[in-house]
Amino acid sequence: GAGVSQTPSNKVTEKGKYVELRCDPISGHTALYWYRQSLGQGPEFLIYFQGTGAADDSGLPNDRFFAVRPEGSVSTLKIQRTERGDSAVYLCASSLLTDGVGTGELFFGEGSRLTVL
Amino acid sequence: GQQVMQIPQYQHVQEGEDFTTYCNSSTTLSNIQWYKQRPGGHPVFLIQLVKSGEVKKQKRLTFQFGEAKKNSSLHITATQTTDVGTYFCAGGTGNNRKLIWGLGTSLAVNP
Numbered sequence: 001g002a003g004v005s006q007t008p009s010n011k012v013t014e015k016g017k018y019v020e021l022r023c024d025p026i027s028g029h030t031a032l033y034w035y036r037q038s039l040g041q042g043p044e045f046l047i048y049f050q051g052t053g054a055a056d057d058s059g060l061p062n063d064r065f066f067a068v069r070p071e072g073s074v075s076t077l078k079i080q081r082t083e084r085g086d087s088a089v090y091l092c093a094s095s096l097l098t099d100g101v102g103t104g105e106l107f108f109g110e111g112s113r114l115t116v117l
Numbered sequence: 118g119q120q121v122m123q124i125p126q127y128q129h130v131q132e133g134e135d136f137t138t139y140c141n142s143s144t145t146l147s148n149i150q151w152y153k154q155r156p157g158g159h160p161v162f163l164i165q166l167v168k169s170g171e172v173k174k175q176k177r178l179t180f181q182f183g184e185a186k187k188n189s190s191l192h193i194t195a196t197q198t199t200d201v202g203t204y205f206c207a208g209g210t211g212n213n214r215k216l217i218w219g220l221g222t223s224l225a226v227n228p
Contacts, residue, residue, distance in 0.1 A: 031214060042161065042205050042218035056215055091159060095182045108159040
């Protein structure tokens with residue numbers, strides 16, 4: 001596709017349930033990032049993939065959160081035993097890494113809005 | 118831990134007035150990026166600055182990176198209603214690919 005695609009766009013679940021959020025990055029982008037954003041806040045880093053491996057997962061808040069990218073393209077963020085505090089917009093971004101400094105331009109998807117009741 | 122502070126948090130201007138948002142880091146940055154997020158939308162990349170003292174312009178937008186690479190600013194000349202949104206700075210350190218984001222400055226423009 002032309003841009004980063006995220007599904008579902010909205011997810012309402014009950015406390016304690018399991019949730020999966022999917023991200024399909026721009027074709028050819030080797031780097032993929034998950035962020036979450038609460039109202040009035042900036043994006044909070046969760047995890048970064050380079051290819052299939054998680055290069056940096058230091059932002060995952062606890063072991064209820066897990067993300068995979070088995071074939072180096074689509075990624076799934078998995079949240080177990082959801083809590084009300086997990087409610088936020090989960091943003092996925094991809095970039096075409098270069099040898100230069102930093103992440104390069106991040107292309108964000110529209111986000112998945114998670115509401116835990 | 119590493120922090121990126123952004124001021125002001127909110128700014129209301131009359132159309133045609135100038136606007137500036139400032140970004141300050143507690144640590145030296147390797148690069149800084151700026152993004153714009155419209156209400157209900159997702160962040161959209163504006164620019165990346167890498168060099169000490171770097172200044173870049175995009176039409177009415179001027180971006181600066183401080184000499185010490187710990188601060189940055191975004192200045193908009195003669196704001197328009199299309200400039201409405203939240204402007205975020207995001208800083209990178211070392212060779213890692215993790216950006217530390219500011220809380221953003223929300224700009225409202227009165228026509």
